[in-house]
Amino acid sequence: MARRIGVFVCHCGVNIAGVVDVERVAEEIKKHPNVVFATTYQYMCSDPGQNLIRQKIEEENLDAVVIAACSPAMHEETFRNVCKDYFNPYRCEMANIREQCSWVHDGKEATEKAIKIVKATVEKLKENEDLLPILVPVEKRCLVIGGGIAGIQAALDIADAGYEVILVEKEPSIGGRMAQLSETFPTLDCSQCILTPKMVALSRHPKVKLYAYSEILDISGYVGNFTVKILKKPRYVDEDKCTVCGDCEKVCPVIVPNEFEMGRKPRKAIYIPFPQAVPSTYTLDREACLGLAPLTCAQCKDACEAGAIDYDMQPKIVEEKVGAIIVATGYNLYDKNKLVEYGYGEDDDIITSLEFERMLSASGPTQGKIIKPSTGEVPKKIVFIQCAGSRDRQHMPYCSSICCMYTAKHALLYKHHVPDGEAYVFYIDIRATGKGYEEFIARVMEEERINYIRGKVAKIYREGNKLIVCGVDTLTGRRIEIKADLVVLAMAIVGKEETKEIAKLLKVAIDEGGFLKESHPKLKPVEALSRGIYFAGCCQSPKDIPSAVAQASAAASKVLALFAKDRLEKDPLVAVIDEEHCSGCGVCISVCPYGAMTWQNGKAKCIEALCEGCGTCAAACPSNNIEMRNFKDEQIEKMVEVVI
């Protein structure tokens, strides 16, 4: 038990001291039992601040400290590291008087509350036990969920460092959205040409196990020791035997829209989503196929000389053990049907940006020709609308970050295809913050003579063969009407439904846009709150390819740092049973979500390596016989007492 406690109150510049009377907090806490020293300082986390703590521990012979400053989520580790040289790290606790006090309250009330928070922390600290971390082994294999550019990059980085990677992709092929793009800003290199080598490298890498056309069913465990259940959906085509001759496709009588082409081109029930697909194989779409019954159709099976088609293929569930997980599930475009003001869905000649990308692609539905879908003619007047669904309180309030850039690219490519055409871009602001981006926009505006109109489109309606786009130029106040042939909407980027499901399995929070919540918006942008889980690419926020790749490599480096250790330190804040008084009712065993409670000689016993320290058992035990290390009933009751 701590008898000589020191309290260090941080000003955090004006962040705390501007609201809370820090000197008073120090004065008051000095009067509290067992507190022998209290002081304040500008920035406790700075070097001089940390040295002050060290100096005072020695001078005042302190045996425990409370740092009253920001949230423990920020700096608990920093301060425990400082104290490690003198005593057990659990003799250091933080009192959160910034996030949960000075930043949300004013004046006198804030000071009073800060005093209470510090007192409660002192009370908890008094009864803290000295604990050592529990050591658990690390499974040095990584799971990557999603095979877009971000997932591919992360997987390659880790595999190249010599560790095994399991990559799960739900679609028949890896590649993600980047495979759908035509050319990429700002250098205009062909998207497929820079992506395909990476896809191939991944599929050939001896350290990578690729599960394409597969789904995650379940994830359990904790950092260093996750168990993953993967569903391998049947393709009904043997990947190893298929030679991609395409004979099956020719004879298949079923025609459905191709998702890869945003539904703008048909495919057969047996298909390959795009020619460069990896794994390179056909897939039979069970929903579209005439029943998978040899009696009904079976034409593809007859046509396949390689004997690759197997109608009896069954779904398979496999289990893999991994030590770390990277989520790279990407993005979707905002639901087009929600943009009623632009009449999308009702008019063939109003298309989304991704549909336009496919139109620009040489292997796309129009072989790279820009057309007006309703008539097949070349559009002579085209209108691009930026921020369609973004920066709009009725839709998505945030900026989708990449639409300014790809719209400029679209306008430029349009002018290259249709030199005598006229292109208009409606925008709110132009945001071009990447390297070479501003120059790219300037080039498009000046050299290509694209008409940039600052303003929002109010309405689009059809008049005969034309679309009338009505808006206001907010710079001149002029009303504008354009008789357009084709309208392209730069739709908002949103999180995927699938990401929500993965987030549920991993217990990771999701924001309103459907993006994964990182541990710290500035300092831990690729880490989840739970250890061992990392994010890469657009599943965390809208971003361009360079940023997605950078984030992927960052996530990979975090995983490699984890794998550099043979054993991980696990929080020792586990459940402790007073065996003598255990009645053997088994309630704790039934409530523990981790199976950490087991029987031993008719009494309950906690397996510390499995216990996650939630405390559910402690709250449930009818004989009040389970204590949580450093969250003991007594500690919590004392804390309550001093705050009331």
Add this chain to the structure above:
Amino acid sequence: MKEDFEPKIVAFLCNWCAYAGADMAGTSRLKYPANVVPIKVMCSGRVDPEFILNAFEKGADGVFIGGCHPGDCHYVNGNLRTRRRVKMMKKLLEQMGVNPKRLRLEWISATEGAKFARVIKEFVEEIKELGPSPWRERR
């Protein structure tokens, strides 16, 4: 009398969602009344019915519990047990002469700083309406 009554409220916040949500309210500088003092627990499932009774006995006018949304509990389902316990505790409090509204459970995710500030504001107002806890005199 009700005007200058400043209720004393204890908030048990789970480490992974509600506590992070309260931090988020801070990061976003959203103001709310200072009547609530937070006590961090690892999971809302750790909140023993005894903690609640103890808080009222010590003179709290209200007890707030913040946990993760159903399905999001860091420890799988600790929060569902809390939900059941809170239901039971509300009945018990009523029998003991304490208005069950004085105990409130809310799901607050790590991104929901605005929700945290809003429900705390609401709760403080509600407790102000109810006045001091009848158990205050017992002390």
